[in-house]
Amino acid sequence: xxxxKVKLRFFFxxxxxLTLVLSVFVILKSLEENVVYFQSPTEIKALSEIExxxxxxxxxxxxxxxxxxxxxxxxxxxxxENEINVIYSGxxxxxxxxxxxxxxxxxLKDKNxxxxxxxxxxxxxxxxxxxxxAALEEK
Amino acid sequence: xxxxxxxxxxxxxTSRAPKYVLLLFVIILSIGLTEALIFSxxxxxxxxxxxxxxxxxxxxxxxxxxFSAITFLSIIGxxxxxxxxxxxxxxxxxxxxxxxxxxxxxxxxxxxxxxxTWWAWDARITSMLILxxxxxxxxxxxxxxxxxxKAFKITTIITILGIINVPIIKxxxxxxxxxxxxxxxxxxxxxxxxxSMLFPLLTMTAAFALFSLLIFLMKxxxxxxxxxxKGLDRL
Numbered sequence: 001x002x003x004x005k006v007k008l009r010f011f012f013x014x015x016x017x018l019t020l021v022l023s024v025f026v027i028l029k030s031l032e033e034n035v036v037y038f039q040s041p042t043e044i045k046a047l048s049e050i051e052x053x054x055x056x057x058x059x060x061x062x063x064x065x066x067x068x069x070x071x072x073x074x075x076x077x078x079x080x081e082n083e084i085n086v087i088y089s090g091x092x093x094x095x096x097x098x099x100x101x102x103x104x105x106x107x108l109k110d111k112n113x114x115x116x117x118x119x120x121x122x123x124x125x126x127x128x129x130x131x132x133x134a135a136l137e138e139k
Numbered sequence: 140x141x142x143x144x145x146x147x148x149x150x151x152x153t154s155r156a157p158k159y160v161l162l163l164f165v166i167i168l169s170i171g172l173t174e175a176l177i178f179s180x181x182x183x184x185x186x187x188x189x190x191x192x193x194x195x196x197x198x199x200x201x202x203x204x205x206f207s208a209i210t211f212l213s214i215i216g217x218x219x220x221x222x223x224x225x226x227x228x229x230x231x232x233x234x235x236x237x238x239x240x241x242x243x244x245x246x247x248x249x250x251x252x253x254x255x256t257w258w259a260w261d262a263r264i265t266s267m268l269i270l271x272x273x274x275x276x277x278x279x280x281x282x283x284x285x286x287x288x289k290a291f292k293i294t295t296i297i298t299i300l301g302i303i304n305v306p307i308i309k310x311x312x313x314x315x316x317x318x319x320x321x322x323x324x325x326x327x328x329x330x331x332x333x334x335s336m337l338f339p340l341l342t343m344t345a346a347f348a349l350f351s352l353l354i355f356l357m358k359x360x361x362x363x364x365x366x367x368x369k370g371l372d373r374l
Binding site for chain 2: 006009010013016017020021024028032035036037038039040058092093094095096100103118119120121122123124125126127128129130131132133
């Protein structure tokens, strides 16, 4: 069959791959907290103490929770288990609407209040023409 | 000891192929672009910016596919000492890099109106950026160690290091919270993209794959000519 050298090279490649996969897995696992782009309201509730540094919270904008004043906008981020109130002053992206995904960047006041300095709209994986959306809603 | 192969025989086929590939590419691209830009509907939420996806997603797929192919060929070439596979890998890389950059740039252009930011350091976007760095590393290694055995070894190591990143890119959106949305296309559980949008997406993917094939053939022919010019019939 194959020569000794070929087999050795095969095992060498296999070993390098295995070592890499394992070490990358361990590194990513231990860095998980920093790899995630945002935390959910449930994760915020589970915090033992309130962090003073800038964080991001993501979830859905609760239906009928947006209230706009002249410069300030208030809404609730929910993950359908826990909720968090967000206060923000500034421009929101066009796709920021009720019932859709959102990521807010800013500071926690306490476990129920979040002062956002930046709002990002999160898009979901659903793509369809408006007519199809209307038809779906009718059902 | 590298196995022999005959560049002349291969060249007689690959030197004639580009014009047919070019013709097919132009046809598929015209169909894809007309579908993507004119006939496909706008999205219920994003409006017309959904059309960016028809370039963004195929470009990302192509760059991931090419990197996987390069890795596979390099490993086989390294284990069995097949010189030809390294020349193929080397010729594939440039279009992979270009499509990777296109995916990042179009993603950024899409992100501004949709998310409200040009760039986010989330897992998907960052891992795609890392892939660009691996492509650059790979190509620079070829520049430094011109076609000799050292280049074969070093580029193989680079692809092995880089390939770990490919499943991370694929599953980043499922493993972690990311700003980037999860995959819309799932072979097993059905897709969350409407058929009228899926067709231009797949056509554009075919067009990009053909373009990569075209650039590959041109690069590969150059490599073969280089060998010919050295006056070697066999290598």
